[in-house]
Amino acid sequence: xxxxxxxxxxxxxxRTRVPAIxxxxxxxxxxxxxxxxxxxxxxxxxxxxxxxxxxxxxxxALDGVALASNNLNGILGNLWVRLAVLLVVTMVFxxxxxxxMWKSVLPIVPWRSQLLFGKVLAGFLLLGxxxxxxxxxxxxxxxxxxxxxxxxxxxxxxxxxxxxxxxxAGQWAGSIGYLGLCFLGGWLITSPLxxxxxxxxxxxxxxxxxxxGLGWYVGRFKPEGFDQVAETxxxxxxxxxxxxxxxxxxxxxxxWSAAGHALLVxxxxxxxxxxxxxxxxxxxxxxx
Amino acid sequence: xxxxxxxxxxxKRYGRLTAVDHISFTVGHGEVVGFLGPNGAGKTTxxxxxxxxxxxxxxxxxxLGEERLSRAASKVGSVIEEPSFYxxxxxxxxxxxxxxxxxxxxxxxxxxxxxxxxxxxxxRDRVSKYSQxxxxxxGLAQAMLPRPELLVLxxxxxxxxxxxxxxxxxxxxxxxxxxxxxxxxxxxxxxxxRVASRVIIIEKGKIKADGSVKDLLSRLAGGKAVMKLRTGxxxxxxxxxxxxxxxxxxTRDDTSLRLILAAQDVERVMPILVGAGxxxxxxxxxxxxxxxxxxxxVQEGHHNHAAQGGRA
Numbered sequence: 001x002x003x004x005x006x007x008x009x010x011x012x013x014x015r016t017r018v019p020a021i022x023x024x025x026x027x028x029x030x031x032x033x034x035x036x037x038x039x040x041x042x043x044x045x046x047x048x049x050x051x052x053x054x055x056x057x058x059x060x061a062l063d064g065v066a067l068a069s070n071n072l073n074g075i076l077g078n079l080w081v082r083l084a085v086l087l088v089v090t091m092v093f094x095x096x097x098x099x100x101m102w103k104s105v106l107p108i109v110p111w112r113s114q115l116l117f118g119k120v121l122a123g124f125l126l127l128g129x130x131x132x133x134x135x136x137x138x139x140x141x142x143x144x145x146x147x148x149x150x151x152x153x154x155x156x157x158x159x160x161x162x163x164x165x166x167x168x169a170g171q172w173a174g175s176i177g178y179l180g181l182c183f184l185g186g187w188l189i190t191s192p193l194x195x196x197x198x199x200x201x202x203x204x205x206x207x208x209x210x211x212x213g214l215g216w217y218v219g220r221f222k223p224e225g226f227d228q229v230a231e232t233x234x235x236x237x238x239x240x241x242x243x244x245x246x247x248x249x250x251x252x253x254x255x256w257s258a259a260g261h262a263l264l265v266x267x268x269x270x271x272x273x274x275x276x277x278x279x280x281x282x283x284x285x286x287x288x
Numbered sequence: 289x290x291x292x293x294x295x296x297x298x299x300k301r302y303g304r305l306t307a308v309d310h311i312s313f314t315v316g317h318g319e320v321v322g323f324l325g326p327n328g329a330g331k332t333t334x335x336x337x338x339x340x341x342x343x344x345x346x347x348x349x350x351x352l353g354e355e356r357l358s359r360a361a362s363k364v365g366s367v368i369e370e371p372s373f374y375x376x377x378x379x380x381x382x383x384x385x386x387x388x389x390x391x392x393x394x395x396x397x398x399x400x401x402x403x404x405x406x407x408x409x410x411x412r413d414r415v416s417k418y419s420q421x422x423x424x425x426x427g428l429a430q431a432m433l434p435r436p437e438l439l440v441l442x443x444x445x446x447x448x449x450x451x452x453x454x455x456x457x458x459x460x461x462x463x464x465x466x467x468x469x470x471x472x473x474x475x476x477x478x479x480x481x482r483v484a485s486r487v488i489i490i491e492k493g494k495i496k497a498d499g500s501v502k503d504l505l506s507r508l509a510g511g512k513a514v515m516k517l518r519t520g521x522x523x524x525x526x527x528x529x530x531x532x533x534x535x536x537x538x539t540r541d542d543t544s545l546r547l548i549l550a551a552q553d554v555e556r557v558m559p560i561l562v563g564a565g566x567x568x569x570x571x572x573x574x575x576x577x578x579x580x581x582x583x584x585x586v587q588e589g590h591h592n593h594a595a596q597g598g599r600a
Contacts, residue, residue, distance in 0.1 A: 020389075020391075023388055023389050027385045030381070030388060031374060031385060034377055034381055036376070099374070101374075103341055104430070107357065108361060108386060110357045110361045111358050285342040286342065
């Protein structure tokens with residue numbers, strides 16, 4: 001033991017000037033690589049998901065012309081994306097609260113904003129890795145199944161790998177709004193289990209609630225020219241704007257306008273949620 | 289002596305409750321300071337304020353000359369109550385994580401601190417398989433990672449078995465001797481007495497005593513002496529001594545008597561016992577302990593809280 005103590009008198013190692021935010025990102029990646037859930041997500045999104053889509057959903061092609069991507073329909077759907085976002089955010093942020101990690105980590109990284117946004121960035125990058133891998137894997141699985149099933153019916157999207165990856169990249173960018181919501185919810189709801197359940201169901205429930213509310217309003221007051229307003233409100237909901245990828249790869253052509261709108265709405269949610277979280281985080285006395 | 293910790297009028301209120309009430313103290317470079325107090329006295333709140341985990345309601349604190357911990361964080365190591373770790377990571381990976389956050393801590397250093405706290409050989413085990421004591425030692429290892437100039441330890445021997453307590457005590461002692469400033473909160477008074485050169489006693493958010501252990505004990509003694517007696521006939525010894533007006537108080541167990549009396553009266557004891565023909569097996573002067581000091585200070589606080597000022 002004494003030998004270890006003697007090392008204290010040695011000259012301290014020169015500290016690297018890496019910003020704390022990057023140190024947090026690196027630490028979160030180190031953590032993620034050793035977490036079983038990461039590998040569960042990898043298997044789910046890289047292997048099981050694409051295979052299920054191809055094998056269970058049947059063809060989306062007719063007479064050799066692709067109508068839509070098997071893979072895009074499924075993996076880029078908001079339920080799949082929500083699951084991925086939620087599991088990643090739980091790993092980098094939500095689980096830390098009951099584990100009382102703040103009291104261990106904050107004295108090491110006392111720059112609260114850098115710690116918080118380091119975790120947000122890590123979550124977003126982890127999601128990017130997952131999406132990139134998922135895109136590649138979707139392409140490979142589609143090609144593989146096509147090669148193994150002769151005939152006119154094609155299983156893969158038959159678009160270029162680049163456009164497929166563009167769709168996944170768009171989907172990744174589009175997930176930022178829900179990511180922000182999950183971080184905010186994870187801060188506000190102390191129990192991770194309750195947080196995960198609520199956050200998974202919340203977007204859909206809100207969407208239903210808003211639709212019902214609008215339907216009731218229209219039915220009750222029969223306002224003239226309200227349809228446009230209702231459409232605008234519906235267009236600002238999170239759920240329909242989470243599927244950016246679908247707008248980017250379509251048989252009818254890329255719908256840049258819809259994709260741009262979805263990205264803007266998602267970014268808006270992210271700014272509001274993360275801004276609110278930042279204010280709460282800075283104001284809070286970290287008791288746990 | 290350079291001040292490593294400077295606290296001035298530090299206060300923390302939660303609604304109507306004042307957890308810490310205008311406390312002031314300084315800790316010099318190389319000091320090992322025991323921070324004592326009963327549960328709820330304000331020890332952990334003070335430590336959390338020092339480490340930037342909670343905001344003071346008022347007052348000032350400087351750690352290593354910096355008001356913002358962010359500027360000194362790389363030179364401060366801390367263990368707060370039960371340290372938190374990711375249970376699915378090994379002890380070594382948890383340290384790697386902390387090393388990444390600190391920056392500039394290499395793999396060699398991780399093994400050094402593991403050796404320092406006696407966890408070498410178990411470093412690949414998941415923390416979920418660690419005992420409470422092992423987690424506590426891992427917490428100490430994490431605190432030691434950046435080669436800190438200041439170590440802030442809040443109940444570092446919590447939940448440790450006797451062997452673990454001895455190991456941690458020896459580690460803290462060695463660290464103190466190597467020049468690291470240590471601010472140590474603990475409820476194990478005998479442990480603090482063995483490692484700390486100075487104690488600060490806090491009660492109900494106010495500092496009740498602050499000084500070197502030696503000075504405070506001699507102040508407590510105030511010309512009194514504690515004598516331990518083992519004789520051939522304890523009943524008769526007790527009877528004889530209780531009749532003496534100068535024997536202020538004594539306690540007895542099955543084998544010995546503990547007698548408190550004025551220092552100048554110590555020489556009166558032997559002649560009385562020898563004269564009565566009682567065989568004397570042991571007649572020893574005992575020191576006042578930190579426990580006597582602590583209990584005396586805290587009990588005095590209970591009786592006279594309103595009248596007490598800040599420092600003793």
